[in-house]
Amino acid sequence: MSEPESHPDSGEEGMVYLVGSGPGDPDLLTVKAARLIETADVILHDKLPGPEILGRIPEAKREDVGKRAGGEWTPQEYTNRRLVELAHEGKTVVRLKGGDPFVFGRGGEEAEHLADAGIPFEIVPGVTSAIAGPAVAGIPVTHREYTSSVSFVTGHEDPTKDESAVDWEALAATGGTIVVLMGVGKLPAYVAELRAAGLAADTPVALVERATWPGMAVATGTLETIVDVRDATGIEPPAITVIGPVAATRDRIVDFIQNRYDADSTGDDPGTSSGDSTGDAGGEPS
DSSP: OOOOOOOTTTTOOOEEEEEEOBSSOGGGSOHHHHHHHHHOSEEEEOSTTOHHHHHTSOGGGEEEOOOOTTSOOOOHHHHHHHHHHHHHTTOEEEEEESBOTTSSSSHHHHHHHHHHTTOOEEEEOOOOHHHHHHHHTTOOSOBTTTBSOEEEEESSOOTTOSSOOOOHHHHHHHOSEEEEESOGGGHHHHHHHHHHTTOOTTOEEEEEESTTSTTOEEEEEETTTHHHHHHHHTOOSSEEEEESGGGGTHHHHGGGOOOOOSOOOOOBOTTOSSOOBTTSSOOOOO
């Protein structure tokens, strides 16, 4: 579908694009995403597209509607209304999200709202950080020798829910890789859930902070040690947690990985035998 020109004064309806920006490295934007960012009248963005991508967008056409754990927060209802308002003005609007808009990005909610309001829109998938984040850290989410399945979990559920919709016992029973997005702050809680569900204390775990952003950091440990590793190394959001045997495969290739993102921190991970360090390779949204 071609990008329509906007006609702010003509009374014609505008167009909304729900665009995934990938994990943060501008080189990992899709060709279509880059073109839409360039030609849009207005860009409503999360904070998770990353500083390099956001820094390339003129401030005059940017509106920050991002949400950050424990920090600034824009109600989703405001974002929904703003998308409709801008479209009614005839604008070409990009709703820019970190990763993929339909992976824990509220893209589904926004698509439903636009449809209810009669606003035309297009979904532009992006490279999800759930896969790209571990990958640039040297961690495959599947591996023929270790696992044939992967589960993606949000660590930041809707706080209005009466109870969590995440069944950690069922996830532990799959025997596959578990990737938790936006969950580093609640790491102690779900580590305890997985231990209670029967996952071994020595199950490998990796934390990838700011995947593909400048200053990306990686820390590794086990279910028994990873909370202490997080605290000792200062890993903080946005970060991805990878749980399962694949998290240990990084040790075999880390010295040869060329995915460097200007990280300069060092220091051995407590609780690991490899002496893996933070800040040696790069790290979302998530």
